[in-house]
Amino acid sequence: MDALVCEKVDQAVALLDEFEVDAWLTFVRETSATGESVIPMILGRHLTWQSALILTRRGERIAIVGNYDADLVRDSGAWRDVVTYVQDIRDPLRDALSRLNPARIAVNFSRDDFIADGLSHGLWLLLHDYLSGTPFADRLVSAERIVGALRGRKSAAEVQRIRDVVRETEQIFEEAGRFLAPGRTEAEVAAFMQSVARRRGLELAWDATGCPIVNAGPESAIGHAVPSTSIRIEPGHVVHIDFGVRRGLFCSDLQRCWYVPRPGESQPPHRVQQAFDAVVASIDAASLALRPGVEGWQVDAAARNRLLELGYPEYQHGTGHHLGRAVHDGGGTLGPRWERYGQTPYRKVEAGNVFTLELGVYSNGEHGAIGLEEDVLVAADGVEWLSTPQRRLWTIRSKD
Secondary structure: OOHHHHHHHHHHHHHHHHOOOOEEEEEEOOHHHHOOOOHHHHOOOOOOOOEEEEEEOOOOEEEEEEHHHHHHHHHOOOOOEEEEEOOOOHHHHHHHHHHHOOOOEEEOOOOOOHHHOOOOHHHHHHHHHHHOOOHHHHOEEEOHHHHHHHHHOOOHHHHHHHHHHHHHHHHHHHHHHHHOOOOOEHHHHHHHHHHHHHHOOOEEOOOHHHOOEEEEOOOOOOOOOOOOOOOEOOOOOEEEEEEOEEEOOEEOOEEEEEEOOOOOOOOOOHHHHHHHHHHHHHHHHHHHHOOOOOEHHHHHHHHHHHHHHOOOOOOOOOOEEEOOOOOOOOOOEEOOOOHHHOOHHHOEOOOOOEEEEEEEEOOOOOOOOEEEEEEEEEEOOEEEEOOOOOOOOEEOOOOO
16 A cells, blocks of 8 residues: 555545535556656556546545556555456446536646646547547546646645755755866766765656756856766856756755856955845745745746846746656746746645745856755745755865
C-alpha cells in the first residue's frame, strides 16, 4: 500500500464535493510513455492498456483496467473496486457510468494548465466514441480545478519531502561555491554539480543538458541555455546558477549568484551590488504579497513594480510557479496577465501551496546577469521560506 497515494485519493474525493463535480474520470493508456501527470498522485504505478480511473463525490473508487494491470492497481491500496477487461473497455466503462449516473464528469484536459492536460486528442476522440449514444458524452468538463488543487495543496508529508530536497540543493550550492574559480568553464561547473548530485543519490529536476543553467559574464546566453564549453569565469564576472534536484517524487528549484573580484577590488562594484539589492528587494515584495486569497498576478505585480521603481527593466517571465512533483508543477502561476499565461494568473493562492519566487536583472553591462530564486510555502498568514534566502552577493576568489 502506498500511503501517499491513498492520502491524495482521499483528498481528491473531498475536492469533488468542494467543486460540485459528481465524478472525476482519468482516461489513459501506456502511461510510462505518455507521462500522464496525475497517475503518480492517484495510483503511483504505470498502466498499459486503456484504463479509466473513476472517483466520485460519494466516495466510490473504481479502476477499470486491463486484466494484467489488476494486481498492481489493487496493491496501491487506493482503489476499492477494480474492474478488469480483456478485449474492450467500452462496455465496463459505460456500465460503470450508467450505474453512477454522474451529472458532471471531470476529465483530464485543460486549455490553460499543462499539468491537467494529459488527455491526448486521440484519446478524447476514443472516449467520445465509447460514450456515443449515452448522455455522458455531453457531460464532460475539464478536471483542471481538481488537478490544480490536488497538486497545489501540499500535505504535511509532501511539504517535508520538498523541504528535505531543498536542503540538499543548498548543500550542493555550497560545494559549488567552493569549486567556482576563475578559468573554469560553465560546462565544467555544470558537470561538477551534476556529479555531486549523483554522489548524493539525487536525480536532476529537469533535463541534464540545462540543469544546472550556468551563466558567467556578459557573453553567456540567458534563459534555458546549455552551459558553454568555451565561456570561462573571469574577474569582473557575475556567476549565476539555476539548479534543482529531485529525491523520490519531489523537486527543488533555486538560483544563486556570485561575483568574481578584479585585482584590487575588496567588494563588488556599486552597479553590481545595487542590482543585486534590487533583486532581493523585489523578491521580498513578492513574499509580502503572497498569502492565501490573493490572485497570482497580484504577487507578480508587487515584485515587478518594485523592480521598475528601482530603475531596472521588466523581466520577461512570471515571478513564480508551483513547485512539487515537477519543477513547474502546473496550476496557477505568479505571473502577469499576459495572454500566454491564459487564466492561470487569476488562480487564487491557497495555504499549502509551494511556489518559487524568481526574477533578475539580466542586462547588467560588462558583469553579466543577476538572478535569484527562492522556494516558499504559503501558510495561513503569509509565507514560510523553505530555502534560506540569499541576502548577500557571494564572492569567488582565485584558488592560487
